[in-house]
Amino acid sequence: MSALLEVRSLSKAFGGLLAVSDVSLSVEQGEIFGLIGPNGAGKTTFFNMLTGMTRPTSGEVLFAGGAITGLRPEQVARLGVARTFQNIRLFAGLSVFDNVRIPRQSRERSGLWGNILGSPLASREERETSEAAWELLKLVNLTDRAMRPAGSLPYGDRRRLEIARALALAPRLLLLDEPAAGMNPSEKAGLADFIRQVRETFDLTVLLIEHNVPMVMGLCSRIAVLNFGERIAMGTPEEVQCDPKVVEAYLGAQKRDAAAAGEGACLHSTM
Amino acid sequence: MTLAWFLQNLLNGLSMGSVYAIFALGYTLVFSILGIINFAHGAVFTLGAYLTYLLSVGQFGINGLLAGWQLPFTLPFPLALLAGAGLSGLAGMAVERLAFKPLRARQADALLALVSSLGVALILVNLIQYLFGAEIYSYPSDVLGSLPPAFIFKVGGKPVAVRTVQIVLFVVSLVMLAALAWFIHGTKAGKALRATAENQDTASLLGINVDAFILGTFFVSGLLGGLSGTLIGVSFGLSGPYFGVAYGLKALAVIVLGGLGSIPGAVLGGLVIGLGEAFLPPDLSSYKEAVAYALLFVILLVRPQGLLGGTTEQKV
Numbered sequence: 127m128s129a130l131l132e133v134r135s136l137s138k139a140f141g142g143l144l145a146v147s148d149v150s151l152s153v154e155q156g157e158i159f160g161l162i163g164p165n166g167a168g169k170t171t172f173f174n175m176l177t178g179m180t181r182p183t184s185g186e187v188l189f190a191g192g193a194i195t196g197l198r199p200e201q202v203a204r205l206g207v208a209r210t211f212q213n214i215r216l217f218a219g220l221s222v223f224d225n226v227r228i229p230r231q232s233r234e235r236s237g238l239w240g241n242i243l244g245s246p247l248a249s250r251e252e253r254e255t256s257e258a259a260w261e262l263l264k265l266v267n268l269t270d271r272a273m274r275p276a277g278s279l280p281y282g283d284r285r286r287l288e289i290a291r292a293l294a295l296a297p298r299l300l301l302l303d304e305p306a307a308g309m310n311p312s313e314k315a316g317l318a319d320f321i322r323q324v325r326e327t328f329d330l331t332v333l334l335i336e337h338n339v340p341m342v343m344g345l346c347s348r349i350a351v352l353n354f355g356e357r358i359a360m361g362t363p364e365e366v367q368c369d370p371k372v373v374e375a376y377l378g379a380q381k382r383d384a385a386a387a388g389e390g391a392c393l394h395s396t397m
Numbered sequence: 398m399t400l401a402w403f404l405q406n407l408l409n410g411l412s413m414g415s416v417y418a419i420f421a422l423g424y425t426l427v428f429s430i431l432g433i434i435n436f437a438h439g440a441v442f443t444l445g446a447y448l449t450y451l452l453s454v455g456q457f458g459i460n461g462l463l464a465g466w467q468l469p470f471t472l473p474f475p476l477a478l479l480a481g482a483g484l485s486g487l488a489g490m491a492v493e494r495l496a497f498k499p500l501r502a503r504q505a506d507a508l509l510a511l512v513s514s515l516g517v518a519l520i521l522v523n524l525i526q527y528l529f530g531a532e533i534y535s536y537p538s539d540v541l542g543s544l545p546p547a548f549i550f551k552v553g554g555k556p557v558a559v560r561t562v563q564i565v566l567f568v569v570s571l572v573m574l575a576a577l578a579w580f581i582h583g584t585k586a587g588k589a590l591r592a593t594a595e596n597q598d599t600a601s602l603l604g605i606n607v608d609a610f611i612l613g614t615f616f617v618s619g620l621l622g623g624l625s626g627t628l629i630g631v632s633f634g635l636s637g638p639y640f641g642v643a644y645g646l647k648a649l650a651v652i653v654l655g656g657l658g659s660i661p662g663a664v665l666g667g668l669v670i671g672l673g674e675a676f677l678p679p680d681l682s683s684y685k686e687a688v689a690y691a692l693l694f695v696i697l698l699v700r701p702q703g704l705l706g707g708t709t710e711q712k713v
Contacts, residue, residue: 177602198608199601208602215599217592228592231585232604238586252585295604 129188130155130331131176131299136185138171138355145171147355148185153299158325158332160346160363162339164375168355169335170212173301176333177209178202190298204233208297210288212304212335218277222268222287225276226259229294262290265324282313286320293328300324302334306341314338318345339376339393343367351375368392401555406675412563414671415570420625420644421651421663422577423489423618429594429658430614433507436514437492438622439645440521441485443638445623446630447525449474449481450534460530474540474631478569482624489619490612492517498611518642526638535634541565562632569628573621574664581660590614643686650689654696656706665704669696 129152138146146168153159161169174180176187178199187195194202208229217225234255236248263269266286271279276287285305292300302321306314318341325332336342342349343363351359351366353375359366366372376393420442427435450457455471457463472480496513538546547560581587593600593610601607626641647670652658655666670689677688696704 179598179602199598200604200606203602203604211599215596217595217599219595220588220591224588224592227585228589228600228605229603231589232606234585238584241584241586291603 128155129153130190131333132188133176134186134188136172136175136187137183138168138175138180139183144355146175146182146352149350149352149355149357151350151357151360153331153333155331156325156329157348158321158334158346160342160349161333161335161352162337162342162349163352165337166354167352167375169352170303171355172352173209173303173335176202176301177207200232203229203295206296206298207301208292208295208299209301210285210292210303210305212307214281214284214288216276216279216284216288216291219275221273222276222279223256223259223263223272225287225291226262226294227255229291230255230258230296233296259294262293265293265327266290281308285309285317289320289324293324296328297330299331299333302332302336304335304337306336306338314341317341321345343393399553399555401552401557404552405557407672408557408559408563410672410675411668412567412671413674414668415567415574416625416628416667417648417651417671418664418667419570419573419621421648421655421667422574422660423621423625424648424652425658425660425663426614426618426621428652429660430590430597430611431497431501431510433497433510433514434649435492435497435615435618436511436645437496437517437521438618438648439641440518441488441492441619441622441641442626442629442644443525443641444488444521444626445481445485445619446626446635446641447529447638448484448623449477449627450536450630450635451529452480453477453540454534454537457529458532458534460532461526461528463528464530473542478624478627481627482620485623485626486616486620488521489615489617489622492619493612493615497615522638522642529638531637533634533636534630536631540631560632566628566632569624573624577617577660586613647686647689650693652703654689654693654703656703659703659705659707662703662705669704 131153133149133151136146136149137144149172161172163169171180175182178194178197178201182195185195186193189202189205189207194205194207217228220228234251236245236251240248260269260272263272266289268283268287268290271283276284279287289302289305305321306317309317321332321334322345324330334342334346346363348361349363349366350357351369351372353371358371358375359369373393423438424434427433427438451468452472453474455468456466459465471477492514496517497510500510500513541561544561547558549556549558551557581590589600589605590610592603593605593607597607629644651666651670652663654669655662655664670692673692674685674688677685
């Protein structure tokens with residue numbers, strides 16, 4: 127195992143506010159890595175820096191051994207980093223099918239003129255893109271609604287479509303920002319299975335932001351905890367779960383004191 | 398109120414309306430991708446008209462810096478039209494790089510981009526005046542080569558006249574509309590453009606080079622502006638460096654009337670205003686310039702979002 131993603135002392139200041147402060151972590155090839163923390167802990171800012179949407183104030187991001195700090199989002203995407211959003215961001219006016227085709231199109235070699243004149247390369251690439259998109263829609267059970275506008279899908283389907291769209295980039299690293307937000311426990315269990323299955327099928331590495339502690343505990347091999355922009359803990363779910371700092375961040379100081387006194391205050395790991 | 402009278406006004410209205418439509422589409426394209434009105438669009442319209450005139454006639458009058466200067470070559474009108482439109486497209490790209498990109502990179506307020514595009518418009522118009530002077534130019538009567546200046550046919554015993562230039566206006570505009578519709582809905586670049594218009598951040602995270610698409614959009618917008626300037630110029634002459642400003646205001650009425658950001662809306666809005674002007678009774682013809690805003694006022698009373706605008710409309 128080697129680190130696919132390595133983050134070194136990453137910081138982001140918005141004016142005087144340090145949203146992310148000196149965070150380092152490394153995610154191994156093939157791992158499902160969890161990033162948890164209370165609201166406003168800097169998790170999404172952290173994702174934005176990994177994907178080139180926000181420029182870090184200091185620090186470095188290495189992906190597959192190369193520095194990606196300061197690259198533009200589309201450059202990071204083309205290197206194989208895909209993400210989803212906490213508030214789903216589909217192209218609502220485009221069809222479900224087109225949503226999944228667009229990421230692959232941007233990697234095609236044929237240009238505008240090839241497309242307009244129907245060159246053999248462009249036709250072949252278009253066929254391949256459509257086939258690949260169709261396979262992804264099968265995976266998320268959306269083939270029967272492929273031609274509907276993406277905005278017309280119900281919530282759960284939009285979540286799955288957004289993941290399928292991220293997969294259409296053929297990424298090596300998949301960043302999921304609170305994929306279980308707004309789901310009930312059985313849907314969450316289904317999503318966890320889906321994430322595992324996707325990781326197996328596409329040989330992916332997954333970095334997951336999640337609010338829901340039980341889901342992360344069950345799904346991830348390692349976890350980092352952010353609070354007020356700082357990494358306050360990192361380790362296996364078992365290690366992190368009973369860490370007094372983590373318990374305090376989530377449940378407050380009282381419980382931390384209880385944990386320190388050996389009374390076993392831990393974050394619950396059942397859904 | 399005869400059939401001939403009706404047909405005559407219908408043809409006049411369709412011909413002008415189609416030019417308004419493609420001119421207004423230049424605003425719409427930029428608006429749908431950046432959410433900003435590009436006030437330099439009217440100046441690019443003027444620039445296109447002057448460039449095509451220069452390329453096809455070869456010289457500009459007596460007042461400007463270039464008075465008496467002769468272009469070493471001239472182009473036949475169709476080629477000059479294409480070249481003028483292409484150069485206007487490049488001017489559109491320059492507007493994006495000078496007036497919009499620096500502000501966007503610093504995440505400035507949208508209002509500032511509006512002001513800076515107005516600034517670019519003033520610079521362009523004054524540059525044109527400096528170089529070419531402020532007098533009125535019109536094309537020589539043989540600009541369309543051996544084509545007759547008008548076709549006259551009789552309907553119910555009354556003559557209906559169609560100027561050849563009007564046919565050119567209508568056909569060129571229709572071709573542009575068809576090409577644009579096909580580009581946006583039929584090509585993968587068009588799909589990526591629609592995706593970019595919906596959400597730039599998301600598009601870039603999916604590997605779309607948003608910056609290149611913005612630049613391309615300004616090229617097409619400038620091209621449409623220059624083309625419509627040329628068409629109006631060849632039809633009515635070039636009435637000075639500021640003549641794009643009046644048309645620019647009219648095209649703003651077109652896009653608001655049709656529904657901001659809606660492409661079918663811009664086309665419909667253009668035709669409505671073109672026809673509205675054409676059917677204005679002759680004794681009110683001195684109020685022609687007010688037609689666009691009067692129609693806008695009445696329609697917005699009934700549909701505040703414009704004819705085809707809506708909260709869930711597809712932008713490009």
